[in-house]
Amino acid sequence: MRELAQQMAFSRAADTDALFTALVHRQSRFVFRVAWAMLRNVQDAEDVVQETFLRIHRSGSELRMDDERAFLATTAWRLSADRRRRQKKDVEVPELTDYAPDRERAAVSADLNARVGRLVDALPEELRQPLVLSGIEEMTSPEIARVMGIPEGTVRTRIMRARQLLKERLAHA
């Protein structure tokens, strides 16, 4: 009887491990992209991916997740936001108002993507975050709203405002 209970415990542990391994293989790139969009640093983003999966593994949430993409994205987003807040105390990110067209023009390289990237980095956080999350593979407005904990309409408005600002900046550059 005791052996049977032990065997069942072992097989349950093996099942959980297999589930977790499959989850990591399936979603680690997606989680990395969420963290990367927030942090813009490969090492930091990989640390957040590890922390996200470790939290899920230690709490046993891999067995209870309804929508794994939303759950993982929310966890990764919160951890990244915490990390970014800590980093921001050391390095101040330039605000959009600091970007004069002349300075921007002077810094323009041939690469248009790099230029847009700099403009995106200079957006206020409340506009930048929904915009970059919307750029990640198939993340919809409802998903972003769930991740950020704000209404869906607000997400759409912020994305629209961010795009409008970027277009204005690009048109002037």
Next chain:
Amino acid sequence: MRNEPDLDQILDSALAAYTNQEPHVGMEARVLRAARAPKAGRWRGWQFRRWRQQPSRCFLPCSRLRSPAPR
């Protein structure tokens, strides 16, 4: 505002490039290794009992037993 559709296209492709970053090859393995490693920190009861059963040894190279294990 000039060439609105062009700016939209430029923005879309630039945003795709902005979020398109690949992790290092070993990231998944690192995550799995970390998840399977025993949690550092507090000792489990059996670890503490096993540690208490060990006789303490002299710190000199002779490694003689110093005293019987505490009860």
